[in-house]
Amino acid sequence: MMCQLFPYAEQVTRWLEPEQQRAWRAYVRMQGELNAHLSRQMSADSEISMADFAVLVQLTDTPDERVRVLELARSLHWEKSRISHHLARMEKRGLVRREICRSDGRGSFVVLTELGRSAIEEAAPAHAETVRALVFDQLSDDEVDALREISEKVFTRLTTGECASVIARCDADDPMEVVSEEGGCTEA
Amino acid sequence: MMCQLFPYAEQVTRWLEPEQQRAWRAYVRMQGELNAHLSRQMSADSEISMADFAVLVQLTDTPDERVRVLELARSLHWEKSRISHHLARMEKRGLVRREICRSDGRGSFVVLTELGRSAIEEAAPAHAETVRALVFDQLSDDEVDALREISEKVFTRLTTGECASVIARCDADDPMEVVSEEGGCTEA
DNA sequence: TCAACCTGGATGATGTGTCAACTATTCCCG
DNA sequence: CGGGAATAGTTGACACATCATCCAGGTTGA
Numbered sequence: 001m002m003c004q005l006f007p008y009a010e011q012v013t014r015w016l017e018p019e020q021q022r023a024w025r026a027y028v029r030m031q032g033e034l035n036a037h038l039s040r041q042m043s044a045d046s047e048i049s050m051a052d053f054a055v056l057v058q059l060t061d062t063p064d065e066r067v068r069v070l071e072l073a074r075s076l077h078w079e080k081s082r083i084s085h086h087l088a089r090m091e092k093r094g095l096v097r098r099e100i101c102r103s104d105g106r107g108s109f110v111v112l113t114e115l116g117r118s119a120i121e122e123a124a125p126a127h128a129e130t131v132r133a134l135v136f137d138q139l140s141d142d143e144v145d146a147l148r149e150i151s152e153k154v155f156t157r158l159t160t161g162e163c164a165s166v167i168a169r170c171d172a173d174d175p176m177e178v179v180s181e182e183g184g185c186t187e188a
Numbered sequence: 189m190m191c192q193l194f195p196y197a198e199q200v201t202r203w204l205e206p207e208q209q210r211a212w213r214a215y216v217r218m219q220g221e222l223n224a225h226l227s228r229q230m231s232a233d234s235e236i237s238m239a240d241f242a243v244l245v246q247l248t249d250t251p252d253e254r255v256r257v258l259e260l261a262r263s264l265h266w267e268k269s270r271i272s273h274h275l276a277r278m279e280k281r282g283l284v285r286r287e288i289c290r291s292d293g294r295g296s297f298v299v300l301t302e303l304g305r306s307a308i309e310e311a312a313p314a315h316a317e318t319v320r321a322l323v324f325d326q327l328s329d330d331e332v333d334a335l336r337e338i339s340e341k342v343f344t345r346l347t348t349g350e351c352a353s354v355i356a357r358c359d360a361d362d363p364m365e366v367v368s369e370e371g372g373c374t375e376a
Numbered sequence: 377t378c379a380a381c382c383t384g385g386a387t388g389a390t391g392t393g394t395c396a397a398c399t400a401t402t403c404c405c406g
Numbered sequence: 407c408g409g410g411a412a413t414a415g416t417t418g419a420c421a422c423a424t425c426a427t428c429c430a431g432g433t434t435g436a
Contacts, residue, residue, distance in 0.1 A: 013312075013313040013316060014317065016324065017324075019332055024323070026335075026339035026343065027336070030339035030340070030346070033347065051393095068414085070414060081416080084416055085417090101414095104413090105400080106399095107414050128201060132208070136212075138341040139341065139342075146334040147211045150218075151214035153326040154327075155221060157325075237422085239421095267424070269387085269424070271385090272386055273423080273424095274423090294431045295383090295431090296384085296385075
């Protein structure tokens with residue numbers, strides 16, 4: 001059970017415990033299927049992808065419906081090149097529009113267009129229904145709580161200390177050390 | 189990140205409860221960061237990607253380290269074109285090799301090469317360490333149990349009934365196939 | 377036996393994510 | 407003021423996933 005497949009572990013590699021093994025496998029499979037399903041549902045029921053949706057949500061969340069590009073990147077935890085490429089594609093499809101930023105000549109705003117607004121308004125209800133049907137209808141209140149707790153713990157681990165080093169590229173407002181610190185996160 | 193509250197919901201859409209909302213946001217963020225981190229760690233510490241790793245694990249799990257292409261697709265829950273493209277890239281890099289299948293002229297076997305073997309042997313320990321450090325070191329035994337339970341429930345929902353319709357493309361046989369305990373390390 | 381169909385798998389187009397390099401502006405400090 | 411560093415954002419190359427389509431080899435049945 002303990003990974004007899006890799007007998008070469010002369011080194012004291014601490015493999016996962018059997019229960020951890022099972023939990024991990026279950027999680028990985030679930031997460032993969034769930035992502036795939038949500039993506040498929042979204043692009044079947046509407047004209048946008050999950051990524052588009054995430055961007056549009058951020059825009060509708062903003063009073064002005066206009067947001068600086070890097071701010072978008074930070075709130076989505078995306079890399080700046082990713083947001084840049086993605087916005088270019090969304091702009092080509094008319095979902096958003098760029099506007100120059102007068103107060104800072106380097107930057108630009110992203111603005112929600114009417115098409116973008118109607119796209120997300122069309123997509124959101126079905127998405128919420130799907131999430132509820134696939135996830136929350138399966139879980140007790142305690143399990144929902146546990147899911148949040150677990151997710152927060154892992155997320156915290158991921159975004160604090162050495163682990164945050166790479167993320168720090170776009171997470172600049174985080175005062176954490178940008179120490180190179182590779183070997184990354186394999187515990188101290 | 190997704191599905192904030194949309195004030196325009198006149199329609200009878202059942203949005204998520206506030207606690208569900210919070211759990212969902214926490215999960216989505218965690219899952220995104222975790223995937224990103226695991227991928228980065230894997231390609232930093234070794235010559236392979238998470239996808240390569242998943243393929244190689246399947247191959248090492250097989251007695252004679254040769255497997256039919258579509259069988260691979262099914263066990264990974266990948267589409268056949270995805271596995272085909274991916275194998276082409278892996279073959280180009282020397283990680284696997286194809287062999288003709290004498291019993292069925294259409295098909296072919298995928299075989300683990302020496303390079304492939306050493307690649308996974310090099311990658312596996314660090315990956316296991318990372319998963320342990322990022323996930324399981326943060327969780328109590330009860331939480332590990334809850335994670336498995338939750339994942340299994342959602343996964344079951346995803347792979348039974350109408351939901352399975354699309355997946356069924358490659359999942360033709362066997363509706364449930366819940367983790368057969370072949371102990372394949374921390375595969376993806 | 378032969379035509380219709382099914383299956384295993386490859387291919388090309390397109391959309392997406394990542395990394396590294398780049399440009400242009402602004403900031404900081406002497 | 408002026409010059410280097412930081413910042414905002416783009417671009418190009420490449421890896422990857424998905425979809426539709428194609429094709430060769432098997433299977434079925436009249």
